[in-house]
Amino acid sequence: MQTFGGISIVNAIPSWYGSSMAIDLKVNVDVEEGHSTFQSSLVKTILDYFRETYNIPELKVNIRSEIPQMSGLKSSSAVSTALIAAISEKFGIEVDIPKLSAILSIKSGVSVTGAYDDATAAYYGGVSFTYNKEFKLIKMENFPEDISILILAIGNRPNIDLKILKKYNLLFEEIFKIALRDIITAMKLNGLAIAEILGYDKEPIISALKNGAIASGISGNGPSIFALCKEGDDGPIYESLSKYGKVIVTRAVEIGDRYRKIDNTR
Ligand SMILES: Nc1ncnc2c1ncn2[C@@H]1O[C@H](COP(=O)(O)OP(=O)(O)O)[C@@H](O)[C@H]1O
Ligand SMILES: O=C(O)C1=C[C@@H](OP(=O)(O)O)[C@@H](O)[C@H](O)C1
Incomplete structure (x- = not known):
């Protein structure tokens, strides 16, 4: 599966x-x-x-x-x-x-x-x-089709105290309300807030934003960093993130893509 x-x-x-x-x-x-x-x-x-x-x-x-x-x-x-x-x-x-x-x-x-x-x-x-x-x-x-996704993939998350995140429930509930109408702004706010609260290095995020990313931040509890840009604008962001480690360029998966792939093999 x-x-x-x-x-x-x-x-x-x-x-x-x-x-x-x-x-x-x-x-x-x-x-x-x-x-x-x-x-x-x-x-x-x-x-x-x-x-x-x-x-x-x-x-x-x-x-x-x-x-x-x-x-x-x-x-x-x-x-x-x-x-x-x-x-x-x-x-x-x-x-x-x-x-x-x-x-x-x-x-x-x-x-x-x-x-x-x-x-x-x-x-x-x-x-x-x-x-x-x-x-x-x-x-x-579905995620907007014309957006590229870059990921600075960092494994082996350090031991962090996740309980601290609970203190920020009101802030993240507001970010969730924004997400319901504007996914990209919410991703940026969430990704920056998680970086600040959990104390991750913000340098790669700042560098991606300076190089044209429309959103960048920490994914999940980290440490991986994502950056989004309009399709075709990824060159400078790729260069900037590559200074910090391995960068994956990927795409959003649409609802039901798994079934379409299975059908294609018939
Ligand atoms: N490829 C895998 N094979 C087996 N177990 C896995 C795998 N990926 C995750 N897990 C299980 O899930 C736990 C948490 O994984 P983690 O990579 O931290 O997930 P996430 O990125 O969703 O936070 C691991 O400790 C392991 O028990
Ligand atoms: O443990 C949890 O309940 C969660 C962990 C985080 O993801 P990761 O496990 O990818 O860090 C978070 O983004 C998710 O919304 C909820």
Whole structure:
């Protein structure tokens, strides 16, 4: 089963309201009967849930991922929705895939709110707007087509105290309201606020903005940085971000792209 990584529009930790967009970094997960030697805490929690609830046999899990881990690019939600989808398809079990992903992400300790915003975007594609406290999908829409997305992909997030974000609930609830009508302004405000609050180096962000980015900031809890620009304007931004590390140029994934790709192979 294929799902997608993503970048943040609004981080859901402060106010439970979150928004995330799917990008073209793919995760593919398949399962077969057998035994896995190593399982991350997230994978183990999902397998245990299905064994205990539906009495399925032991499974070997094969994960192929283009998403750097511990980087704020939604690796955990992409892996968890893809694994839940692969298991439910193999055994004909009907579940709400993004909701179960959120519940088991909290249980396994990899997520604070369950990241239902990330799970819906990872699974359906497009841009999600959610209220994670109630696993409520407020709306989904597509990202503007003529925007390029650059990512300074930085992995191995340092140990940061995420509880501090809760103090800023009113600010992020306001950013979420802005996101409902203006995704790009909200991404910029959210990305800058997260950088300030969590104490990340703002130099690459400032440099991207000076070189023509219409928005730049931290994705998720960081440390990865995104920059957006009009298609064709990416050259100077790419150069400026490259001074700090590996830059990925990617595109937004539209709602239902996964199904269109499957259809194309027929
Ligand atoms: N490619 C992967 N394979 C197995 N488990 C993964 C993978 N990516 C994420 N996870 C699980 O999710 C947890 C959190 O991953 P992380 O990369 O921090 O996610 P995010 O970028 O969504 O914050 C990891 O500690 C691991 O348990
Ligand atoms: O743990 C959580 O509930 C969340 C973690 C963040 O994402 P990352 O895990 O990608 O940092 C955030 O953007 C998301 O809205 C909610």
